[in-house]
Amino acid sequence: MQNLFNYISRKSPIHELTGATKLVCLLLWTFAVMITYDTRILIALPVIAFILFGISKIKLSDVKFMIGFTLVFMVLNNILVFLFSPEHGVGLYGTCHQLLPLWGGKYLTAEQLWYHLNLVLKYLSSIPVILLFVCTTQPSEFAASLNKIGVKYSVAYSVSLALRYIPDIQKEYNDISKAQQARGIEMSRKVSLVKRLKSASTILIPLIIMSMDKIETISNAMELRGFGKNKKRTWYMARPFTKRDILSMVFCALLLALSIWSNVSRGTRFWSPWM
């Protein structure tokens, strides 16, 4: 069974950073990636990201499912952009280098390919960092850090509870699905998608009922132990910031600043060799 979200416990400098640091860094980093199309920055970021990935001792094989999933998404994204607007790049960069004729009088342009390169680089900049965050942050520390950056603790806690129960629900889903298959519900690729979706409902009903039962028990258990009593709560897993935490956040803040400066100073978010 594949785990979607999974903390992987290893000893590394990245693991040692507090959850709040990693969350702040993740946010700064993704903003930096989001706002710019400056290819020079977008080449640097994946390089740094992959180095960080190496430092974290998380192996690619640990996260192959997530990587596969996002790569498929990336390819799909690119194809759709290309199909719907094959000369999008020309508009963005303001130059036009035609390479091959396409349909309807449109051309494959160097600008369009450059734009796709930038899209791919954006994915490559953000995927490793998101995975890094997910794999090196304990869910409970994640909740603590959400709370630290101002999210209400009840919201923060439900996020971590959800993460806590994902493996249980996966297991339950597996058991229920097998038991339903035994009663003739076909879930394999042999039948049509519509039929499979219909079959899925016979698994979802028991799954939902079981989950509702669980939720009731857990919320009672939490109330009985004083959850929601005060406006504030403390966190066993919360850790104080160290120098490393501050440095990491400063570094990510600088990246964001660089990204903003690149946009503002040149008056555009885009960069190409022809500009």
Next chain:
Amino acid sequence: MIEFKNFGFKYNAQVDYTLRDINLKINPGEKVLIAGPSGCGKSTLIHCLNGLIPFALEGEREGTLKVDGKDTWDMSIFELSKKVGTVLQDQDSQFIGLTVAEDLAFALENDAVEEPELHDRVAEISEVVNINTHLLHSPQELSGGQKQRVSLGGVLIEDVDVLLFDEPLANLDPETGKKAIELIDEIHKKTGDTVIIVEHRLEDVLWRPVDRIILMEKGRITADTTPDELLSTEVLKRAGVREPLYVTALKYAGVEITPEMKASSLDTIILTDEQKQKVRDWFKAGPLAEKKSDEEEILTVRDLNFTYRSDRSDAEDHQALIDVDFDLYKGEMMAIVGRNGAGKSTFSKVVCGFEMPDTGTMIMDGMDLSTLSIKERADHIGYIMQNPNQMISKTMIFDEVAMGLRNRGGITEEKITERVNHTLQICGLWPFRNWPISALSYGQKKRVTIAAIMSMEPEIMILDEPTAGQDYRHYTEIMEFLKELNERGTTVVLITHDMHLMLEYAERSVVFSDGRIIACDTAANILTNDDIIKRASLKETSLYGLAKLCGIDEGQEFVSRFIRYERGNERHAEPL
């Protein structure tokens, strides 16, 4: 001090009062057992004590309930939780934290206790409940007993005065259950807290002494007395709570139980020579066991190995079944026992095709099972999961029972109707055939899931913990029903923790331990074998202890005699 005065409670959603005329005083430091059949109101009583009523579950009350002189209706659930700590029944869902340490710390976190006190208190409490070496483990990595230690620690950390245990033995194997009762006793002695245990497994709770037993029936208290006193009456039997087996055996032998005999434990019981003689006479008067002959195998499993493979590079694979050889005879009723994680459920999943074995052969009636898909195997082997809610996916009973047949295809709707109706009749569900499933009780839902599998007419039925969490009446009802099916020719395999079930209903029992089968014998022989008992976390039956006490050397024979006598005395439960 806890004081109920003419107390009654009615849930908003219900017409009748669930609790009536409750007058009960529990003094500080007392250890009290509250027993009673399902639906007697004991859970409601607990909810009133811990504050879930009226804060989470609303309703009307009459009379008063005071804790330490204060009316609980005037307190908040948080204020009450400082005094009364609850250990819930389901250790899995009450485990809130992601690790042991966080779960222990949960109540303190909510009190906004700061560092370093938070860590110090967790360290301290983890030693009290002896879980200090597992602080950073996740719940999935703990055994049932360890989880219970954590739940207890999480409550103790608040310095409560009253500890409330809601069915602490449910879901635990016999050995772990015994340890849990010892732990509760230890904590009671150490802290001097008031301890209230709600449980219908009387004999197991009495493994350590309690001061009083409060018996509840239909929302009222019908007995409030010492265990010795209670066991000398017949009220338990009437209420549908099972008395300790040795007490039943003594009664069968014609020994009259009096409070002076101190019958609440085999360690304290005083039997005169005359009474012991009575037991010996009763033992000798019984017929010898008849041996069954010409058994024909229906399922043969050889050299079965199965490994759970981990998808992580550094996590270890776990071999759950090792060289399993297994024979199942046509028409028998067999129990599979062993502690949690010993391989019982994995074994049945592999047989049903839910998981693929690494190696091994499985032959059923000359068919090689490995060539069949899940669906094809299900035509011959039915698997019924523990919780009926895991299986039910239709809203109407008829559709649920017809689902397997409809999916099979090639059967006319007329034929299906005929077969489903027949199944419903056998299963005692005929009167409910047009009911929505949501209107049924837990026991009835269980019947629906059994019917849904039965309609497909498998030769073998495997049931995972068919009686877990059921009181004696429902237990008897479900088991007698299965016995009937068995007598109609279905081979039945029961995965269970329940030693009574194994003794009373299984002709043979297979014992799993760490992925291997370590024994296959009659329950009477297994439950009197120290070595197997220890390796599989089972519990020696108290009948064996009674036999020893009365100078009977043939312990196994005594146990079988008891079971045959019981079976002769069949108590057919009325259907719901």
